[in-house]
Amino acid sequence: ETGVTQTPRHLVMGMTNKKSLKCEQHLGHNAMYWYKQSAKKPLELMFVYNFKEQTENNSVPSRFSPECPNSSHLFLHLHTLQPEDSALYLCASSQEGGGRGYGYTFGSGTRLTVV
């Protein structure tokens, strides 16, 4: 299997639930990212991991908790979310820590709906 795989594809959760999003890449990349995509807004970078270490957290609320156990897997743990957190969550990876020059490889995202 190649590319970036995200599960689940769709997720509906209540505000008091706890759930996790999973991302897996089989490209040998050493950097992984979480993005949030909302309607009428530019993509928002949430977290960056380089060689399993978090190198960037763009003022993301603590109800989003990332985890990167190894360079191939990335999780986003969700708890006590708000309806405004409903969005498409995209995972991406890149060969180098900056992603610059070669861009990113993205997964197909998880469509999250908070009710």
Place this chain on the structure above:
Amino acid sequence: AQTVTQSQPEMSVQEAETVTLSCTYDTSESDYYLFWYKQPPSRQMILVIRQEAYKQQNATENRFSVNFQKAAKSFSLKISDSQLGDAAMYFCAYNAGNNRKLIWGLGTSLAVNP
């Protein structure tokens, strides 16, 4: 601040025709990269084409080409011989050479009419 502007929220083109999507950006950097990504209904963001700012030659990838005007800070995407499968959201993105962040535009929704 670095910004990316896509002034056309929606565009349409007839199959087999040519369409140009606009993108402008603002930066004080001299070393940077520009990208066009395509997001079809499958939702996966796919890299279409990239351009290095230090290269004057416009990048091309089969039916996709760019018109990179560095002085004007313009980076438009031309799709030739449009196909039904080209229908998607197209995003322009910028990356400074010394920074790992991509700055994104709001996207242009392209419809291809048969």
